[in-house]
Amino acid sequence: MPTRRRTAAGLGFRTFFGLVVLLAGIGASVLTVAGFLGDLWWPFDLAADHRMQYFGVLVLAAILYGLAFGRGTAVVFAAAAAVNAVVLAPLWLAGTTTPPEGAPTVRIVLYDAERAAASRPLLLRWLADLDADVVVLQGTTPEWSDPIAEADLPFEPVIEPAPGVLEGTTVLASVPAEGELVTVRRSTFAVVEVDGDTPYTLVAVESNRPDSQAAHEARLDLFSAAADRATQTERPVVVVGSLGTTRWSKAFSVFTDAGLRSTEDGFGYQPTWMRADLPLIGPYFGIPVDHILVGPGIRVVDRSVGPELAGPHRPVTATLHLRP
Structure with a gap:
């Protein structure tokens, strides 16, 4: 019985953890795209301001979700992170x-x-x-x-x-x-x-x-x-x-x-x-x-x-x- 309880608790935590990572990755991905659409709606223009934060969240989400759950969703998060990386790159690459x-x-x-x-x-x-x-x-x-x-x-x-x-x-x-x-x-x-x-x-x-x-x-x-x-x-x-x-x-x-x-x-x-x-x-x-x-x-x-x-x-x- 204790083993079953520990197993159920472990599965519950894994599900909760996966849901948190998934929602964070989806949210950062959506906001990454919204940041390019500032001409359509003023909140989208505010979304463009947090490129570094999106990059950090998406890299973390891609790693954690890929290791614990599935590679397909992790690839989407990694692609969104790459978009932000390209936007951020001139801060370091310009001479x-x-x-x-x-x-x-x-x-x-x-x-x-x-x-x-x-x-x-x-x-x-x-x-x-x-x-x-x-x-x-x-x-x-x-x-x-x-x-x-x-x-x-x-x-x-x-x-x-x-x-x-x-x-x-x-x-x-x-x-x-x-x-x-x-x-x-x-x-x-x-x-x-x-x-x-x-x-x-x-x-x-x-x-x-x-x-x-x-x-x-x-x-x-x-x-x-x-x-x-x-x-x-x-x-x-x-x-x-x-x-x-x-x-x-x-x-x-x-x-x-x-x-x-x-x-x-x-x-x-x-x-x-x-x-x-x-x-x-x-x-x-x-x-x-x-x-x-x-x-x-x-x-x-x-x-x-x-x-x-x-x-x-x-x-x-x-x-x-x-x-x-």
């Missing part, structure tokens, strides 16, 4: 650039300070030690302006949040620069003309993840306006922003279709949101929604994420060589 010796470079830092107001002293100390030409702080409010002005930072404010905004943009520069805010519907983006050895234009745009079709369309309008403005300048152009989406979405393609390219290529998977201190999977739990893009004629010398600061986002730093 990086070494500028000519002595060539001037610029360093741009982007940080979304969402929910970080309580840790403002920590952020100000980080800014005080930061080596950068331009710093873009997003998710800020007018209450940030006075502490920044009083902190004796190596930067001058170029753009400050407009009165009454809950999530605005602050642009700081250690080189001469002038900026303006451009309004699109109820949103704004910043345009900064940066002077120096090699002048360039910086466009800073911020957007949250949409929760409705109307919000999705408003974000597309904002991205289109920012991309159009970026292509109108005769200077080299850099677009930065906490965009609330990854490079694999249809929304992000608004920028790439305008001739801009992500600085991520060749530097691996660098998630910026959400921060997670988890064993093994911690670095791969989040998604890269904070971006620095460049126009033609700009070489990406280096790109990094960090350090760990307050709030759910990580800063992004890009070192660029602007060919005259």
